[in-house]
């Protein structure tokens with residue numbers, strides 16, 4: 001039986017955790033990106049890409065909406081542009097979450113075609129699913145409290161409706177084979193999200209879980225946009241920052257789970273003030289499932305155990321509070337009933353003191 005005493009870093013590390021909002025590429029550590037770069041540089045001394053440790057210096061976490069998204073489109077995607085790099089980085093991400101005692105992970109990624117290496121969106125998704133299957137099987141051979149992973153496919157706000165349908169259809173044919181849901185993500189200052197409604201309707205009809213980046217910045221938090229997103233009947237919402245009282249009540253009434261990312265929000269200045277001002281304080285009392293998540297641990301350098309520690313410190317969480325939070329997260333996963341049963345068993349075996 002896992003024994004937990006005071007809420008300290010040892011406890012938040014040892015605590016079996018569920019991560020529901022982690023972008024695959026944003027979760028790759030700088031060190032891992034550096035290794036990919038080194039391999040490429042040794043094969044091609046003329047490689048034009050700069051060393052990741054120079055482009056994204058360790059310790060730099062003050063990325064904002066203007067600097068964050070180009071980092072991926074202009075840099076990281078170019079570095080991870082072949083199957084070998086995609087496999088290497090995915091395995092590294094899975095390993096990092098496992099070492100931080102994550103017992104259930106929903107990783108998300110936007111299907112990416114890489115024509116320069118003849119990789120289609122479907123191949124991209126399948127190679128990641130293969131890494132996940134290998135990882136899940138390794139764990140099954142050991143013992144029950146180890147990590148299981150599922151995949152969420154993301155529609156990017158800059159996509160066309162046709163591209164969005166492609167993502168949804170990729171997810172539908174892989175439902176039951178590792179894909180459990182779909183997401184809307186991307187630069188909150190771009191795109192007209194209303195065009196995606198029929199694509200997400202198709203996902204809903206197919207029984208996929210739906211999670212949406214919601215009110216991340218003021219630009220993506222107009223009443224029209226938020227009402228439109230809620231009309232898609234999402235199961236979960238990510239960030240939920242610029243949300244007025246009416247909409248908060250609506251979310252609670254519908255019992256929609258929320259995915260909150262403290263370090264990302266504070267460092268990127270998506271929220272005002274510091275950690276103690278974060279809206280986690282409001283949601284933890286709301287009655288809906290509240291998942292503490294990393295978003296992009298590779299960029300913000302705060303593993304999920306540290307996110308739990310930040311929440312515990314700034315919101316004075318007791319072990320009883322942590323128990324309530326952990327159990328509420330099980331209910332809002334997109335896992336099947338067998339997996340939810342496993343997760344509940346894991347938490348029932350924790351000695352909460």
Ligand SMILES: [Zn+2]
Pocket residue numbers: 021023185213238295
């Ligand atoms: Zn996100």
